[in-house]
Amino acid sequence: MIRTAIQLQTFRSLPETLPETISRVGTTALEGVELPALNGTPPADVADALEETDLDVVAAHVSLEELETEYETVLEAYETIDCSRLVVKRDGDGAFDSVDDVDATAQRLSTLASRLADDGFELLYHNGTAEFASLEGGSDGEFDVESGSELELEPEPEPETAYDAFVTATDEAVGFELDTGLATYAGVDPSVVLARHPGRIPVVHLTDAVAGGEATRRVELGAGELAVENCVETAREAGVEWLVYEHVRTSDPLDSLTHAATKLPMLSERSLSDSHPDPASTD
Template sequence: MRSAIQLYTLRELNDSLPDLLRRVGDTAFEGVEFAGLGDADIEEVQNALDDAGLDVAAAHVGIEDLEADLDGVAETYAALDCERIVVPYLDAAAFASEQAVADTARRLTELGARLDDRGVSLGYHNHDHEFADLGGGSAFETLAEETDFALELDVGWATAAGYDPVDLLGSLRGRVPLVHLKDVSGTTPVELGDGDLEIDACVRAAREAGTEWLVYEHDDPDDPAASLEHGAETLADLLD
């Protein structure tokens, strides 16, 4: 299992994307997960990845962007040796009922099939609203049952929703190549070790579930540069 950082964590820093990658490369992180490329030149980004010794774990791409220009998105990230694209968010309406989940499952499955044809794997990343109670279980569990694409479990948001991420990881063996390691206090993201997450247990469960990349994320760090260093050091110790 390898460590990466979701670059959304660092969005408030003033660095260009290539400079941001070089900054990450100065830490113990082995890879990155993109949260958009902005207006960065792809060749410069690839050169920065090479200079920093970083691999690309995945890229978060909004579903509207994927549906509007799937070929363009796939080609862009293929140029960066990125083989996984993750839909980072769908709003609560997509999980509000069994019919809504069925529609969401179909929409994502069709998108995943189109990406498969282009040699790219689809994933979906949860927040807390996917765990809405549908009477016979959560919307997230229903989505998992009705699909076979990868699920990038965010253990922090699962914890915030009142679910045990260790149990979830156990039920998702083989489905979670990427896991977001995030800590929360209640529903507020905090630095790893400052919140409610049972970090060691989550890491063990992720390893047992076959996770390839443990991805650090902090949605709203007070000091992104310090969060980068803390996250890198914490994951290095956890994976040692």
């Protein structure tokens, strides 16, 4: 069963501490939280809030540069929180412009993931939009699959974008956190991405967008172009463990929390019921 959580960056406009926000989420039907940067919050305070609410911590977003240069300090903080999944993003421009760039980035993360695995941690990579551009020196093909089409868990013979090449080039120790809204904004169907890489994407940022303008880069889940139910079903088929809601441009974080705490459990339960139909309803 896919579990449900919220990225606490959704609440960044609220004048409250990270532990206070965790306590707020603990009153809802959501099962977990994903941490943004701690920004000075004592790890022990976060750990106490998680214990008091009985919420699980899905992962924590950290700076790639900080993780590489202050490795022991970062691990000590997240050991205190009992958070073993660390998520990084693209570090600067040019990481996905060519085959050589992709290979270099993949090697960098594979090396780091191997070191983290030896210390009991898992490394995930969170995409932006640049990863979905056509890769120079690779295939010129573009995604052209209608949302809602039949699920296919076999990967394509050739990578279609820098993202596909990147997943292929990284060691299995590197996992991925797919941001569905940013993929949608880049003109890519997230369901296709999930189906191409089963077992490599344990966490999905269930976000929404409308391609074509900066103002619609982030919209409320269900208000954009994402085929939400199809995406969740594909995620289940592809072995995704967590659906993590996020809306960093919300004008009302509390309303977004209510939306997330209502919508995500329904999607998770629907996905589960679809995979186990009632025997009485079948011939």
